[in-house]
Amino acid sequence: METKIYSLDDIDEAAAALKAGQLVAFPTETVYGLGADATNVEAVSHVYAAKGRPSDNPLIVTIADVATLTRFAQPLSDKVKTLIDTFWPGSLTIILPLKPNALSKTVTGGLDTAAFRMPANNATLKLIRTAGVPIVGPSANTSGKPSPTLAEHVYHDLKGKIAGILDDGPTDVGVESTIIDMSTEIPTILRPGAVTEDQLADVIGEVRGNKHKVGANETPKAPGMKYKHYAPTAQVTIVDDPTDFAAAVAWVSSHNSKAGLMATDSVLSQLTVPDSVEVFTLGPDVAAASHRLFAGLRHFDLETDVTAILTQGFSTDGLGAAYMNRLNKSAGDEHFTNDKSIDK
Incomplete structure (x- = not known):
């Protein structure tokens, strides 16, 4: 298929492609993500295929408002609400327990939790609102390769495999979001990012850094915990x-x-x-x-x-x-x- 480069004036067209079950890469403040309707199982399965991503590697659900989050997640704790108020939109992904059958196991890697993020990028927030659906948002690259910080990086890896790329120039942060697991008794960082452990602890108290190594037969709770990542050929x-x-x-x-x-x-x-x-x-x-x-x-x-x-x-x-x-x-x-x- 032809992979179109969408400008910021083409957001309606990009949103229509997402609603039709196609894949559209999108900008965030961290890296570019690969979007598909998170409620469309067939579209989500195409994300794994396009990236060459293992099917037990869960996907982040990218949203534009808290109301969408409450459709899928169990009732939010006071600590989760504090994190949202402090760091969203922004470079923090929050793992939460789901309502029964709220999202496909294709999205969650078979788990009863899911990771949610609201990025600090106005173009992508408008894209999601226009599409009217939450979108999955793994990095828009071939699995295992360095994450893309430019639309050109996405095009190199995924041209011909996705419908388009919403181009908003270079990303600001350059490394993916911090992932914090709020489904555990003590909140646990599963992936460090621009939001630091000290910043998290300042607003919700005790936070644990994750030292767990994911076993060969174990499903990771967050991206980047199990498989080789970010590696160039050299x-x-x-x-x-x-x-x-x-x-x-x-x-x-x-x-x-x-x-x-x-x-x-x-x-x-x-x-x-x-x-x-x-x-x-x-x-x-x-x-x-x-x-x-x-x-x-x-x-x-x-x-x-x-x-x-x-x-x-x-x-x-x-x-x-x-x-x-x-x-x-x-x-x-x-x-x-x-x-x-x-x-x-």
């Missing part, structure tokens, strides 16, 4: 200590005819980089790096022939938790160590 290696970059660059250039380097401006200013290593700046700090991480991985994946990518690591404090969560998954937990610089 192997990513994390450099945790900025003082190791000189050794890391020497190592990667000696083992690869072409390599990539992603680091902050301050690190790059102190390095002598050979011609065989292409540089992509992550900006001045972890906030900028979070915004640019997926764009950098996409750049090296789509526009170069690098076979390895060195990428700067950060502390897991604050926003660094979200950045390192995505980067570790992208790298398969591959970190540079000084013994790599020694040929054996």
Whole structure:
């Protein structure tokens, strides 16, 4: 099929496609999502097929108002209402227990809970309101690849597989939303994002960071918990200590005819980089790096022939938790160590 690029003037047409059971990618403040009518089982199944996504990987339900949420979820607790009042619209996804048979198991991965989000993007909120249905909203990319922060990234992965893409330019945050499970006794973060653990605890009290590893036969409660994510074709290696970059660059250039380097401006200013290593700046700090991480991985994946990518690591404090969560998954937990610089 032809994949159309919808402008903001084409929202009525994009909404009509969603209502007709077609797939339309949409912008959020975090990354682009892949939309389908969440109440249409056939349309939702096409999302899994288009992405090549495992069927037990649950989908986020994207909404434009709280009234829609109350149609599907069990009565909201005071803590959930506080989260909604504080962080919606915004980069927080909330897992809630569902009313019986409220949503298809195709959406929930077979669970009795579902993840809900109201994004801080006016174009998408208008799209959902115009369509008149909630939409599923996984990232609009081939499963396992870096998430898309531009409409062009979506088009590269999904052209010919979806009806269209609502283009609202580059996303603002660059990493997916924080996911908090409010179906448990103690609220638990299942995926870190722009809304930090401290911010959540400030408004609802005790919050637990999730350390659970999902087993091979276990259904994850949230996206990104079980399967490989965010990985470009080239192997990513994390450099945790900025003082190791000189050794890391020497190592990667000696083992690869072409390599990539992603680091902050301050690190790059102190390095002598050979011609065989292409540089992509992550900006001045972890906030900028979070915004640019997926764009950098996409750049090296789509526009170069690098076979390895060195990428700067950060502390897991604050926003660094979200950045390192995505980067570790992208790298398969591959970190540079000084013994790599020694040929054996």
